[in-house]
Amino acid sequence: MFPDSLCQQYAQVNQLGEVFVNDSQCQQYGEVNQLGGVFVNGRPLPNAVRMRIVELAQLGIRPCDISRQLRVSHGCVSKILARYHETGSILPGAIGGSKPRVTTPKVVAYIKDLKQKDPGIFAWEIRDRLLSDGVCDKFNVPSVSSISRILRNKIGSLVHHPSGAAHHPHLYNSIYPTYPYPSAAGSMPHQNGKLTGMGGPPSPPGPHMMSPRGPPPCWPSSHSVTDILANAAAAHHHAAAAAAAAAGLRATSTTCPSGGQHHSPGGQMTGDPTQNYNYYMYLQSYGSGPGAVHNTAALAVMNGHHGLAGQTTAL
DNA sequence: TCAGCCGTCACGCTTGAACTCA
């Protein structure tokens, strides 16, 4: 169990801007995939890498090239891009937890009522009634097996619940009121504080986000990674500087283990995309903390400086 | 025809809320 930032410390970037891993250092914290990239099984990629994937895709780099460049499996690249296109978010979903309870006291009481009125009623009939009577919708109707379990375990011993039972806290849409990654909450394309894509149709991203919807983000024609990176280097310099401006406040206000050795306190960046990527790593290293809120904002700023602002805002 | 790309899915894993039990 290691935070992303811990393993990320062992992901390095060579002069080609490729992510590589010092095996001897990383072995104890993560695994190395077929491409030589480091990952922690069961844990999401660092936000910095996720941002990089989206950013490279917007630069017109093909997913297969992104995969090789970042040493992330193409399946993962595909998944992240698909999620981004669908939800507008580069952030991983909420890991862990249980499904919202559907057998709320209200539902149990209703099932009990149905059973009392018609002792011979089948579980699937109860399920249909719950739907047709509007007690549940298709998203939170208990399964037949759940209803059977209720009939078996709860009906006989049902106790009266306070009148507020209808406001059970585990009802749908209340189970995940906020994004579980506090660091990212502020940067999510939520509406009303709810995570898009969860518990309902994804909401379109806000204007501050790169829009994934709509026309395919006008992916430019394919170029080689090196070509595009070379062409983008200059723009990237400004972008990274802007990103640093966005994130630098936090970076400078928090205690940096590296003592700011890799980056000047103001987030000054060089035009070297390699170092820019290091900056991503830096962001990620503090991404698990409150500073991560700047990540997506920084990306948005960066895209503006990539000359994609027109595209993204028009999408 | 074939190599490369891409979407999809199974797999093993981590995580955290709900549940169970002493």
Place this chain on the structure above:
DNA sequence: TGAGTTCAAGCGTGACGGCTGA
């Protein structure tokens, strides 16, 4: 009431198969 267990989320990887262009 607190600790341990269960369950169902999401994660990235790797493999498979369809599609496409040379």
